Each structure stands twice: as structure tokens, then as C-alpha cells.
Amino acid sequence: MNILIIGGxxxxxQKLAAKLADNGTLRGQPISKLTLADINDxxxxxxxxxxxTTTCNIADADSVAQVVTADTDVIYLLAAIVSAHAEEDFDAGWQINMMGTMHVLERARALGTKPVVVFxxxxxxxxxxxxxxxxxxxxLNPQTSYGAQKAVGELLINDYSRKGFIDGRGFRLPxxxxxxxxxxxxxSSFMSSILREPLNGQSANCPVDGDFLHYYLSPRKCVENLIKGAEIPEDDLGQNRCMMMPGRMWSVRELIDAMTAxxxxxxxxxxxxxxxxxxQAIVKGWRFDLRPEKAIKLGLEADGSFEDNIRYYLEDDKPAA
Structure with missing residues (x-):
């Protein structure tokens, strides 16, 4: 099993790579090679x-062709520029988030090998x-350029899968x-910084009110779900290959209460x-009452509590004193 993580x-x-290294298998087969590709090595x-490890600029089709090869079995397509950046730089957002996805899918189509693509x-x-x-x-009704770029990506994943060019599956991350x-x-960066920095003894600013609701998932559960998502049998995915990844909705105040607990x-x-x-103008345009029923039926999971998210950070990521 030869795996490529674009956005590695x-x-x-990085967490996905480490977990795959620990597991040693994917889709019931031993992993024979793992390639991590990103704009910087x-x-x-x-x-x-x-x-x-290698560099790859997904906005450049030739660069993509260097990393997506005929022996690539599974492609994790994680690379993107994030929401506020895509909103500020319209051209870069479309070149990287939309055309970058197209370049990966076109390369897979040209090879004719039908890799699994996790988007x-x-x-x-x-x-x-x-x-x-x-x-x-x-x-789909995105209210930002970033959301529109991701929506186009979902349509491409569905269509390239329908045509048999890839075995695609897409997950809308919380x-x-x-x-x-x-x-x-x-x-959404503040949704980590208002917890991470204080846990590390540093100050942080919250730009929204304490009653602001949002949909969250820990990095640990996200990685577990990405691995499960790659292993879902193609026949179980149905005609729509893209779905919400399970998460839970909490207010900012509830996040801080969990940190205090x-x-x-x-x-x-x-x-x-x-x-x-x-x-506020960006995040208040996002919708929050999300029901990820399909992903849950397929075995993906949310965190049990936000206290778990805090514990995972302290166990996995908090810098040593």
C-alpha cells in the first residue's frame, strides 16, 4: 500500500502520517511506502x-505529476489555503483550493489507476x-470564497468517482x-488559540462573544476518522461521496469551561x-446545526466531550516546560 499525503x-x-506509521496498515494491507508532500519540505x-518527503505546489500541474505516480494507491488531499487567506487573496484561493484539486484529479485520470482519494x-x-x-x-450554499472553492472540490470528487477515474470520498471537517x-x-484560528495559548501560559484574544456556537472536533479524532474514511468500501459510499465528519457543537464559553475543568x-x-x-463577518456566516448521520452510520465518530479535546492537547501536543 503506497500512500501520498498532499499537505503532509x-x-x-503530520498527525495522520504518525498514526499511519504506528498502525503499519491501511485498507487491510501493509503500508509499503508513505510520501509526505507540501509546499515546503x-x-x-x-x-x-x-x-x-518532498515539495509539491498543487497549483502547478507539473509539480503534482511528480508526486502522484502510477503506484500511488491512496491520496490524502489535505493541502489548501485557509478561510481568511482565501477571502483576502481571491486569485490564490481559486488557484490552490480549486485548481489544485483539479490538478490532482486530472493526474489520477491520466494515469488510469483509480486511486483512493480522500479529500x-x-x-x-x-x-x-x-x-x-x-x-x-x-x-451547498457557501458564503465565502473558501467555501465556494471547497464546494467545487466536492462536485469534482463526485464526478470523477462517478466516471471511475478515482475512488473518491470527501469529508467536511469541523x-x-x-x-x-x-x-x-x-x-477559525482563535478557536484553538484562546485555549492553546492560555494552556501554555500565554495571553490570547477572543474576537467573538462567549455565546458564539460552533462545531468542533479534536485533531486525534480527525485523524482516526480520516483513516476510517479511507477504509470505507466503495459500495457503501453511495452516489454522494462527500459528507460531514462528525463533530459536536459548543459555545466559546463551554470551551473555556472545559479548559477550566x-x-x-x-x-x-x-x-x-x-x-x-x-x-465575526466570516464565522457568523457559517451554519452550525449539523447532523452528520451518514458518516456516523459508516463508523466515524465525534469526541465525547470538549474536556477530551483539552486532555488530548495536553497529552499529545503541549510543549514541555
Whole structure:
């Protein structure tokens, strides 16, 4: 089993690589090779099988052709520029998020090998004037360029699968929290930083009110679901290959309460509450009453509580003192 992770330098890509290395198998077969590709050469992971790292610019079809090869069995397509960045730089968003997806799928079609393609979409594909609750067959109505780019990607995954060019499956990720590392340019970045930085003894600002509701999943569960998602039999996916990944909805206040329950009262004292209208304009356009029934039936899971998300960060990612 030869696996390629495009976006292998990111938080989810690195954690996915490490988990695959621990497991040693995917889709019932031993992993023979793992390649991590990203715009900058990603860090490697220790494994009992060969692991290669390389650069890849998915906006460049020739670059994609160098990493998607005839012996690639499974492609994890994680690479993207994030929401606020895509909103600020319209051209880059479409070149990377939409054309990058097209380049990967076209390369697979040209090879004729029908690889499994696991595509990470976003709950940002929903929004606007659609009724609650959001179910698996609610029509896509994104209210940001990023959401529109991901919606196009979902349509491509479905069509290329229908034609037999790939065995595609797409998962609309909840906001992944608590993410390790530094804040990025995603509009949702604060949903980790208001927890991560205080847990690390640093201050952080919350740009929305405490009653702001959102849909969350831990990095640990996200990786587990991406592995399960690759292993779903093609016949079980049905005609729509894209679905919501399970998560749970909590308010910002509930996130902070969970942090306090696990880590005590001191971290919450490091949070400031300065409103940021530009961030509010993006995140308040996202829809939150999500019912991921299809993914749950297929065996994917949400976290049991946000206290679990906090514990996972402390166990997996908190820097040593």
C-alpha cells in the first residue's frame, strides 16, 4: 500500500502520517511506502516502512505529476489555503483550493489507476438561506470564497468517482481544536488559540462573544476518522461521496469551561475579549446545526466531550516546560 499525503507538512498531515506509521496498515494491507508532500519540505516521521518527503505546489500541474505516480494507491488531499487567506487573496484561493484539486484529479485520470482519494472539505460549504438542521443532503450554499472553492472540490470528487477515474470520498471537517503550533490565517484560528495559548501560559484574544456556537472536533479524532474514511468500501459510499465528519457543537464559553475543568482557573484569566468585526463577518456566516448521520452510520465518530479535546492537547501536543 503506497500512500501520498498532499499537505503532509500541516498539523493534520503530520498527525495522520504518525498514526499511519504506528498502525503499519491501511485498507487491510501493509503500508509499503508513505510520501509526505507540501509546499515546503515537510518533516518526516519514524516508521517501519520507507517514508519520503518532498515539495509539491498543487497549483502547478507539473509539480503534482511528480508526486502522484502510477503506484500511488491512496491520496490524502489535505493541502489548501485557509478561510481568511482565501477571502483576502481571491486569485490564490481559486488557484490552490480549486485548481489544485483539479490538478490532482486530472493526474489520477491520466494515469488510469483509480486511486483512493480522500479529500478534506469544510463545513464552510454551507450557509445562507438554507433551513436548519443541516443534513447530509442539504444543498451547498457557501458564503465565502473558501467555501465556494471547497464546494467545487466536492462536485469534482463526485464526478470523477462517478466516471471511475478515482475512488473518491470527501469529508467536511469541523473546526479542529485544540490545534498545536501557532495561529494561522484561518478565520477559525482563535478557536484553538484562546485555549492553546492560555494552556501554555500565554495571553490570547477572543474576537467573538462567549455565546458564539460552533462545531468542533479534536485533531486525534480527525485523524482516526480520516483513516476510517479511507477504509470505507466503495459500495457503501453511495452516489454522494462527500459528507460531514462528525463533530459536536459548543459555545466559546463551554470551551473555556472545559479548559477550566481540566486545567484549573488560571488559563482562562489570560483571555481578552476584543471584538474583531472582520473575523465575526466570516464565522457568523457559517451554519452550525449539523447532523452528520451518514458518516456516523459508516463508523466515524465525534469526541465525547470538549474536556477530551483539552486532555488530548495536553497529552499529545503541549510543549514541555
Amino acid at each position: 507538512g500541516g498539523v493534520v498531515g 515537510p518533516a518526516s516521521v519514524a516508521a517501519s516502512f520507507p517514508v519520503e 478534506t472539505s469544510s463545513i464552510a460549504v454551507f450557509g445562507g438561506e438554507v433551513p436548519d438542521p443541516i443534513i447530509d443532503h442539504t444543498f 473546526t479542529i481544536s485544540v490545534r498545536p503550533g501557532k495561529p494561522n490565517r484561518a478565520a 481540566v486545567a484549573g482557573p488560571e488559563p482562562a484569566k489570560l483571555i481578552t475579549w476584543d471584538a474583531q468585526p472582520d473575523i
